[in-house]
Amino acid sequence: MASYKQITKQYSQQLREVTHIPQKEVEILLLNILQQNIIWLHLNFMDECEVKVENELKQLVKKRATNYPLEYIIKKASFYGESFIVSEGVLIPRPETEILVEKAEAILKTIQNPKVVEVGVGSGIVSVMLALLIPDIEIIAVDINDKALELASKNAKKFQVEDKITFINSDIFTSIDVKNFDMCISNPPYIQSNSKLPDNVNFEPSNALYGGDIGDELLKNIANQTVNNNIKYLLCEMGYDQKASMQRHLAQFDTKSIEFYKDYDKFDRGFICEFKENKNVN
Numbered sequence: 001m002a003s004y005k006q007i008t009k010q011y012s013q014q015l016r017e018v019t020h021i022p023q024k025e026v027e028i029l030l031l032n033i034l035q036q037n038i039i040w041l042h043l044n045f046m047d048e049c050e051v052k053v054e055n056e057l058k059q060l061v062k063k064r065a066t067n068y069p070l071e072y073i074i075k076k077a078s079f080y081g082e083s084f085i086v087s088e089g090v091l092i093p094r095p096e097t098e099i100l101v102e103k104a105e106a107i108l109k110t111i112q113n114p115k116v117v118e119v120g121v122g123s124g125i126v127s128v129m130l131a132l133l134i135p136d137i138e139i140i141a142v143d144i145n146d147k148a149l150e151l152a153s154k155n156a157k158k159f160q161v162e163d164k165i166t167f168i169n170s171d172i173f174t175s176i177d178v179k180n181f182d183m184c185i186s187n188p189p190y191i192q193s194n195s196k197l198p199d200n201v202n203f204e205p206s207n208a209l210y211g212g213d214i215g216d217e218l219l220k221n222i223a224n225q226t227v228n229n230n231i232k233y234l235l236c237e238m239g240y241d242q243k244a245s246m247q248r249h250l251a252q253f254d255t256k257s258i259e260f261y262k263d264y265d266k267f268d269r270g271f272i273c274e275f276k277e278n279k280n281v282n
């Protein structure tokens with residue numbers, strides 16, 4: 001039998017093509033099998049690994065070597081310092097979406113009993129984090145993917161905020177009433193339909209990624225419907241190359257302020273729009 005140290009080194013060779021942290025990923029897979037933490041592993045690195053555990057690890061490494069996402073294998077992902085449940089068929093949380101949550105929190109802290117609608121709840125990271133950060137918040141979270149609604153509701157239960165969030169299957173606001181809402185927040189699909197994606201992203205659902213022939217169609221539709229429903233704030237994540245087109249689109253509305261923000265890599269990544277008054281568009 002080989003030690004944990006030997007095994008993690010040996011299997012990391014198979015992940016060199018799919019990740020820049022192969023050894024770390026093998027450790028994560030091993031810990032997921034053993035249900036232990038990293039401190040335990042480093043204290044027991046020279047202990048022998050059972051054959052049963054090694055065989056299980058071999059299978060998981062083989063799967064990961066096909067570019068299948070690590071988060072789908074271990075069924076969890078970190079977001080905003082918390083561990084969320086993830087599952088195949090629903091988008092894996094991305095770190096840059098934390099900025100969207102931070103921007104929303106700053107505004108919502110200034111509103112009493114804020115009412116928020118999230119379009120495209122996915123795994124629930126945005127709505128659940130806002131429910132944790134804002135004590136008196138009320139949220140309607142919609143998605144067109146039932147798997148996403150089921151997962152988001154599991155995460156809401158995990159963090160005990162299920163009383164603050166109503167999950168509904170709706171194409172934007174089609175099946176809901178958002179009268180008197182303060183904010184619409186969304187990280188919608190915004191990638192151009194014919195774009196080639198990295199191999200690992202191809203394992204994620206296409207309706208969470210592609211926003212239309214140009215890419216920003218859904219973003220614009222969400223903006224139109226936010227204005228039509230007289231919702232004061234719109235906060236969205238967007239593609240790095242969509243600032244100019246969204247700027248042009250938002251310019252047709254009566255706005256008090258529009259701020260575009262960048263992600264951790266300094267790419268344009270989203271906007272915060274405060275509307276002055278309603279102006280109906282189709």
Ligand SMILES: C[S@@+](CC[C@H](N)C(=O)[O-])C[C@H]1O[C@@H](n2cnc3c(N)ncnc32)[C@H](O)[C@@H]1O
Binds near residue numbers: 119
């Ligand atoms: C990029 S994912 C974001 C998920 C999650 N909010 C996050 O930040 O990780 C976009 C989500 O929007 C959903 N979606 C796509 N089109 C939609 C529509 N027309 N109305 C509501 N939700 C939609 C997808 O199913 C997907 O879950």
